[in-house]
Amino acid sequence: MTGKQLRKIRGLMGLTQGQLAQRLKTTLNTIARWERDEIGISEPIALLVGYVAREAGVERHRQRPADPSRHASTGLERASDLRVHAHEQQNLKKNSKRRGSKKA
Numbered sequence: 087m088t089g090k091q092l093r094k095i096r097g098l099m100g101l102t103q104g105q106l107a108q109r110l111k112t113t114l115n116t117i118a119r120w121e122r123d124e125i126g127i128s129e130p131i132a133l134l135v136g137y138v139a140r141e142a143g144v145e146r147h148r149q150r151p152a153d154p155s156r157h158a159s160t161g162l163e164r165a166s167d168l169r170v171h172a173h174e175q176q177n178l179k180k181n182s183k184r185r186g187s188k189k190a
Contacts, residue, residue: 087132089123095135096121098144109138 096106096117103117110117110131119125127135139145 087127087135089121089127092117092127092135093121095139095144099139099142101142106138110134 096103099106101109103121104114107114107117116125120127120131
């Protein structure tokens with residue numbers, strides 16, 4: 087979840103940052119930092135936001151699935167292929183950071 091998505095959900099619920107902070111048991115400052123993408127929103131918090139929004143009568147909209155035709159030349163036609171590819175890319179990124187952080 088991005089800060090922009092959180093702000094949109096909060097707006098649909100008609101809550102201030104302070105009111106949302108009370109519902110999520112956090113601080114207004116944390117809500118503001120999440121909305122500005124200064125700090126990341128963890129998956130458990132994103133799920134909690136979804137539950138709070140659903141309770142308030144606001145459904146969280148899922149992202150549109152990727153268009154498989156965009157990836158036809160890469161052999162990534164199925165959605166499961168895209169997920170596997172994304173996971174592999176994340177692992178490559180993690181491994182390159184680990185290698186880069188070691189001192190010689």
